[in-house]
Amino acid sequence: MSPRPDTAARQQPSPSSPPSDRVRRFTRAERWVHRTTAALMGVCVATAACLYLPEFAELVGRRDLVVRLHEWAGLLLPLPLLAGLASRALRADLGRLNRFGPHDGTWLREALRGRRGPAGKFNAGQKIYASWLAGATLVMLGTGLVMWFTHLTPLMWRTSATFVHDWLALTLGVVLAGHIGMALRDPESRTGLRTGTVDRAWAEREHELWRP
Structure with missing residues (x-):
């Protein structure tokens, strides 16, 4: 006897659910915040190296442009996290990180x-x-x-x-x-x-x- 269609549908995993051998760790918003913050931090570190290490400064040149990139990347650095606070999952994980x-x-x-x-x-x-x-x-x-x-x-x-x-x-x-x-x-x-x-x-x- 075949199961009723609605029963069979309930037995199927949701397309958005991870497989049974995997568990959800981070939401899309959390991953976006991490990637964007990492990219901005990378720009800060790379431009700082060009400003302080003569070998990199000679390779890149255009010091004024490097300074502007460094300044704006640093200024924008907190924004991904501030925008991500709209995510309930991110706020919950921040609570876990702050609790020892x-x-x-x-x-x-x-x-x-x-x-x-x-x-x-x-x-x-x-x-x-x-x-x-x-x-x-x-x-x-x-x-x-x-x-x-x-x-x-x-x-x-x-x-x-x-x-x-x-x-x-x-x-x-x-x-x-x-x-x-x-x-x-x-x-x-x-x-x-x-x-x-x-x-x-x-x-x-x-x-x-x-x-x-």
């Missing part, structure tokens, strides 16, 4: 021993990185504005802002290189940011406390 629990301390201790610790949707390392990057971006934006609008601030402010901006930029470059290196070592994590879904077995192994 006892298991995060355990994760850090295990990580120092080279072992895997318990983690929710985001592990303690990702939470620390996100918090540091948010703070560093705000400081870079503030010091950059002081350097940009030179006629509005005294010389001491501009000198201090330049010092902080330059050294924080170097630190930011090192941290971003580490972030990219970690991502290259975890293909499934990159797949999650590219497609929005991850392998269920990977999620249960790397983020055992996460309940999608």
Whole structure:
């Protein structure tokens, strides 16, 4: 006896649902925010290298254009996240990133021993990185504005802002290189940011406390 059409339709997975061996990790809005922010950050880092390293400056030339690209990319950097706040999923994930629990301390201790610790949707390392990057971006934006609008601030402010901006930029470059290196070592994590879904077995192994 064949099932009724409406019953058969309910048994079929929704076209937008991930296969049974995969789980939804990020929405389209979250992936858009990450990609756009990464692109703007990449422009900031690349143009900064052209401004501060003579070898790159000679290859590229057109310093005024590089300066303008650097300034506007830095100014636009917070906008993808601000626009993404319209997404409920993004706001929920920001709450997870800002919330530390006892298991995060355990994760850090295990990580120092080279072992895997318990983690929710985001592990303690990702939470620390996100918090540091948010703070560093705000400081870079503030010091950059002081350097940009030179006629509005005294010389001491501009000198201090330049010092902080330059050294924080170097630190930011090192941290971003580490972030990219970690991502290259975890293909499934990159797949999650590219497609929005991850392998269920990977999620249960790397983020055992996460309940999608």
